[in-house]
Amino acid sequence: MTAQEIRHKNNNLLLDNEEEGKHKTTAMPAQQTLTMIAAAAKNNALGKDNDLIWHISEDLKRFKRLTSGHAIIMGRKTFESMPKALPNRTNIILTKKKDYQPEGALVVNTVEEALALVEEDAQPFIIGGGEIYRLFMETCDRIELTRVHHDFDADVFFPSIDTSKWAIVNQEDILANGDQPYNYSYLTYEKK
Numbered sequence: 001m002t003a004q005e006i007r008h009k010n011n012n013l014l015l016d017n018e019e020e021g022k023h024k025t026t027a028m029p030a031q032q033t034l035t036m037i038a039a040a041a042k043n044n045a046l047g048k049d050n051d052l053i054w055h056i057s058e059d060l061k062r063f064k065r066l067t068s069g070h071a072i073i074m075g076r077k078t079f080e081s082m083p084k085a086l087p088n089r090t091n092i093i094l095t096k097k098k099d100y101q102p103e104g105a106l107v108v109n110t111v112e113e114a115l116a117l118v119e120e121d122a123q124p125f126i127i128g129g130g131e132i133y134r135l136f137m138e139t140c141d142r143i144e145l146t147r148v149h150h151d152f153d154a155d156v157f158f159p160s161i162d163t164s165k166w167a168i169v170n171q172e173d174i175l176a177n178g179d180q181p182y183n184y185s186y187l188t189y190e191k192k
Helices: 003-015 057-067 076-080 111-117 130-136
Strands: 035-041 045-048 071-075 090-094 106-108 125-128 142-148 166-174 184-191
Touching (some): 035 057, 035 130, 057 125
16 A cells, blocks of 8 residues: 555544534543554654555444544644544644644643643644654653554654553453554554
8 A cells, every 4th residue: 555545544544523422421530641653663653754654444443433633733744644634522732832833733832731631621632743742751651552563664753661650450452354454453552
C-alpha cells in the first residue's frame, strides 16, 4: 500500500461517523487520568514524512472509541497531518508558533497551558507526535500503546518506556490477517 493510500484510508476512518459518540456522558472520576495514546512499531517508529506508515483499521476504530468526547493534545505537525480537526473532541495544539491559528482547534504554547485547558476532562489524551510524547511522558498516568510487531523506516519515534516506572496492566495480542499484514498488541501501561 502506498503512503498516499495509507493516508487516505486512515483519514477516512478517523473522520467518518462524525456524530458517533456525541451524546456520550461519563461520570467524572475522583481523579483525572492523563493518557498517552499511540501506535508504535517494534523499533518505536511512529511515522515518516508527517504520515502514519501503516493502516490498521481496528486500531483507528479503537483510537476513535477511546478519545471520543475528550480533549486531545497534539503538536502542530500532527494536527497538520490530518485533513481537519478531529470531530467530537477538543483539539488542542501545543506549538512554539505564537501566531498559529488553525480552524477547529485551540492553540497553546506550553505544557502548563495545555493542562489548564483539560482540567475538567476526566481523561484527556496526548496523541503525538514524538516530541509531544516526550514532553508529557513524566506527566501522564497511563499509556495506551498499540505495539506493531514489525520494524519500519521512520523519522518520528515514540520515546522509550522506562519499565522501572511503568507496568503493563493489560495486554491483548492480535494476529495478522488478510486485511492486516502485521501482528500487533494493545498494551496498557500505568505508572508504578
